[in-house]
Amino acid sequence: MTEALADALLAARLLAADRKLGGLVLRGGGPARDLVLQALRGLLPADTPFRRLPGHIDEDRLTGGTDIAASLANGTLVRQRGLLAEVAGGVLVVPMAERLRSDTAGRIAQALDNGPGFLLILLDDGEGPDERPPLALMERVAFDLSLQDVRPADLHCEMPEPGALGAAPSLDSEALSALAATATALGIASIRPLLQAAAVARAHAVLGGRDTVHRADLEAATRLVLAPRATKLPPEPEAPAPPEPEHEPEEAERPDNDEDDDDSAPDIPEDLLIEAARAMIPPDVLELIASGRAQRDARGGGAGRRTGSALRGKPLGARPGMPGGGVRMALVDTMRAAIPWQPLRRRDPAPEGAGPIRFRRDDLRVRRFEERATTVTIFAVDASGSAALARLSEAKGAVELILAQAYVKRAEVALVAFRGTDADLLLPPTRSLTRAKRALAELPGGGGTPLARGIALARQLADAVMCRGRTPFLVFLTDGSANVAADGTSGRAQANADALTAARGIAGAGLDAVVIDISPRPRPEAARIAEAMRARYLPLPFADAKALKAAVTLAAEPQKKRA
Known part of the structure; x- marks a missing residue:
């Protein structure tokens, strides 16, 4: 077992x-x-x-x-x-x-x-x-x-037998402090897991036939309750301080060790419990901590913002309202609201044409639905000479890998490329893997870097996506080195200034974005672009297509959570 x-x-x-x-x-x-x-x-x-x-x-x-x-x-x-x-x-x-x-x-x-x-x-x-x-x-x-x-x-394996139940022992302050210190070391902020761990320690002592909580009970509570909820690794133990010179205490100063010699007192060292908690953390929780995603409550990948609907989507509870204008009446819920009032309403004279059930305006209920907006991931790829030779093939592979998930999730992909003196929309929002591969295969590389125009075109496409009720997510793959200004003229100073202005427009529009630095070494230019966008900056100098796809998926998680 x-x-x-x-x-x-x-x-x-x-x-x-x-x-x-x-x-x-x-x-x-x-x-x-x-x-x-x-x-x-x-x-x-x-x-x-x-x-x-x-x-x-x-x-x-x-x-x-x-x-x-x-x-x-x-x-x-x-x-x-x-x-x-x-x-x-x-x-x-x-x-x-x-x-x-x-x-x-x-x-x-x-x-x-x-x-x-x-x-x-x-x-x-x-x-x-x-x-x-x-x-x-x-x-x-x-x-x-x-x-x-x-x-x-x-x-x-053998099925467990019911244990002899008895009164649960109390948890003294030393044991509770050890559990609290362990929860703090594991990054657990809620008080509920601590209370649950204390209850588990007491119940574990009862199953073991003990009338006091021992270290084994605390370790079981840590393994079963606290370790799976860890959001960070416990700190490394500090190096022991050099020993002080030993001296024999005077007879009058010698402490009374009678209590320490009592074998029935539970031995609950706080540091040992924290160190044991490190070994008890499950491997999958360690992976979440390493990627910074522990204890997220995001639900499902690839889903866009939830929007209310009167006609289609996931049914929600009915609410008071007037039917009409595309809003349909919830007949059963309307009857359910009216029936409790019938004895009181029958005391009044029945109006002409009244049926067996007397309705009032306040009884009317209408149907509600919830739709998830389609998520559109917009890739803005730097196909200039400074980036094409190094990372263009990885960028193409990342787009294909993410698009492959569109068949099982409500997601679409669009592709914007900028090179030379202009930016082009190579692939409108689509779920077609064939169209995407064709557009990616025809994407050339080389020339200048009109970063400002690439950012502007990506924003225009995002605005159009939002007007259709969809959720855009922008992914910029660039080294941040611009040398073509927004008006098409050459010059690094003006080109970088125009790129920062366009990036601030992304932040002003409240669009979710991530900037992936695809240069061989991280560059401060790309980091400044991400800061101006209020976007996440990911330097990935040695990543392949799979790593780029994983980075985009991870960066999109906060946006999904807010949605």
Whole structure:
């Protein structure tokens, strides 16, 4: 049995011992994940309700509301129980939690905070670190475990037995300080993981039959709760100071060591716990820390800004409003709003032509939808003589690699090239890989660097993209060395001044951009252009096409998060 599976089964035992831990996130695993759920079911009482959250559950089925059919049949208000009420005291399993809608996640989080309580199991099938369950739910569960590396041969193991439950021991100030110092060293800002780690340490001591919290309990809490949430590596331990000259204390000054000789006192050295936490950080979290993307709540790649729509897109909850002008009435929600008022309204004389249900203007509800705008990545490639020989082939390869993702994501690619004395739009926004390859193959190199015109043309294209309701993202691949001014004349001083002016226009328009320095060595000119744009600057002197593509994807993540 692998360590990952052993930790998941231990987490199941801890959840059965203390339901206040909230639940756990299980990333990947397939059969291993089913094994953990089976183990948790066996550890809980037989009558514990187990429910799975349907993928397209509506608010009334989730939280409860008016049963329209029964209300119409009986002529009185009949309410129905919601799924969150049915699962009280049990376990709610959320498949594909990385795709859970934010409003549904908010309702579940509210039920966890205010309701009778239940265990929440989030099954995470996201492909990358940016496709994770909602942060509001991940903060309310104690464990975030990965089963992606568990093999089928590791599944043949004994199921855990319920431990002898007893009163959880208290956590003294020394142990709590050690956990707090470890959380601080790992860059964990929220107080929730610290409280969860303290609860796990107490529950782990109960499972071990101990009436006090020992170092092993704190290390288990650090491994299961704190390490997966790390956003930075703990600092390196300082070199020990040279020893001071030893001297024998006087008899009167000799400290009383009777308490130190007590074997029952827990040994909880803070530095050793922090050092152990360094070794406990999972490899995938180390990769996130190295790339600066730990604990992001970005959801999905390649998606543009969310925009409201009255006709198409992902359905949202109905809202009060008047139908018309393309806005459609939500009949069921309108009836649900009117039915509770019928006993009061029937006291008044019925108006002529009134039906069995009396509606008011305030009862009307209209449909709402949410659309994601298409993301358009606009490449502005420096094809001048100073850059073409060095990096033009890598730039072409990066464009092709990013465009290859457009078939599975709502994304398009456009290509602007500047060389000689002018800039040209070689490829309008498209998802066609054939068109892109043809345009890239025909892209020549050499000549001057009209950087100002390239920036201006990229901005014009971005404005046109925004007018069509899409989300532009600008990628400039250049060495920043301009020698052709905006009016087409030669001269480095005027050319650089015009380029900075055009770059400030990008910042003024609020466009998201990144400047990739493709010179053999990083140049201050490209950094100044990025600063004027308020864009991210990425010097990549030795990167190939794959590295350029990865850099563009990483640079686009903050823009997706804001969207």
